[in-house]
Amino acid sequence: MALLRTGGVVAFPTETVYGLGADAENEQAVRRVFAIKGRPAGHPVIVHVADASQLDAWAREISAEARMLVERFWPGPLTLVVSRNTRASDVVTGGQDTVAVRAPAHPIAQDILQRFGGGIIAPSANLFGTVSATHAEHVAADLGDAVDLIVDGGPATIGIESTILDVAHGTPAILRPGGITREQLSEALGIDVAEAGDSRVRVPGSLPSHYAPRARVELVDTDRNADARAERLRAGGLRTQVIHAEDVVPFAHELYERFRAADRAGVDAIVVVLPADTGLGVAVRDRLRRAAARSSRG
Ligand code: TXA
Ligand code: MG
Secondary structure, three states, X not given: OHXXXXXXXXXXXXXXXXXXXXXXXXXXXXXXXXXHHOOOOOOOOEEEXXXXXXXXXXXXXXXXXXXHXXXXXXXXXXXXXXXXXXXXXXXXXXXXXXXXXXXXXXXXXXXXXXXXXXXXXOOEOOOOOOOOOOOHHHHHHHHHHXXXXXXXOOOOOOOXXXXXXXXXXXXXXXXXXXXOOHHHXXXXXXXXXXXXXOOOOXXXXXXXXXXXXXXXXXXXXXXXXXXXXXXXXXXXXXXXXXXXXXXXXXXXXXXXXXXXHHHHOOOOEEEEEOOOOOOHHHHHHHHHHHHHHHHHOO
C-alpha cells in the first residue's frame, strides 16, 4: 500500500484480467502507467474503486438506472462510463467529460482497494495493442522490471475484460462487451440494451488491432472447417494450431493464455472455432474478430 501511496505502479489480479495499478489522483503515477504500457496519451483509463459508496467520489449526476446497476452488479466485471467530477483529471479521462469506474470482485483487488481507500487506475497489464495479461507470468513477460510490484494471484477468473456500459449519454449502450452479458443488462434495465454504434466517446479497445497475438488468427464456424483450413495452412508451410469448439466459460478463461502460448511456441497461424453469439460468447467473439482483423492486414 505504501508503494501505491508514493506513486508506485503495482500489477494485480482482477476477476477479468490483470490490471496495472496506480493512484488515480497522482497524475505522475498515472503517466508512468501510460509510459510502461506504451499507451498513447489521451486514451482514458478505468478508475477502480472498492464499492458503490465510492462512485460519487468520481462521478456526478448519477442516474437512478446507474445506481441500480451498481447495486446489482458491483463488485463485478461491469465498468460504467459516467459524467465525471473534478477528482477525475484529464490524464485519467483523456480529456473527456466522462470517467469510467468499476469495482472489481477479485479478493486480492478488493483487499488492495479497501486498504488503499481511494481510486486506482488500472488498464490491462499488457503492452499497448497486445493480448491482455491473465497470468502474473504474462505481466512479467510484457512489462517485467518496469513495474514496482507484481502481485501473483494465479490465473484471472473470467479471462476477458469487463463490460463497458455508457450511462452518461441517455439510453445505456455497451461500448465493449465483457464479463457481464447483454442479456443480464437488458434484464436488469428492462430494455433491449444495444451496442454503441457511434463514436461520441473514444474507446481504444475498439481499435481493430487490439487483443491480437503475433500469429495470424482465422475464424471458422465448425470443428470440421477448422481442421480443413488447418490442413491447407499446414500444406502451405505454416505452423498451425486449432482451437476447437468448447464451452464458452473455459474458452474465455484460456483464450489469452492460448494466444500467448502459441506466440511463445512460434506458431504462424491459429484457427479458432467461434463460440455461439450469446452470453459471454458475444465478448469472446468480439476479441476474436479484433485479433483476426489485425491478421488480415498483416
Ligand atoms: O476488465 C477490465 O476492464 C480491465 C481490468 C484490469 O479492470 N481493465 C481494462 O482496462 O481492460 P483497459 O485500459 O485495458 O481498457 C479500458 C477501456 C479502454 O478501451 C478505454 O478506452 C475505455 O475503457 N474507457 C476508459 N474511460 C472511458 C471513458 N470515459 N469513455 C469511454 N471509454 C472509456
Ligand atoms: Mg487493455
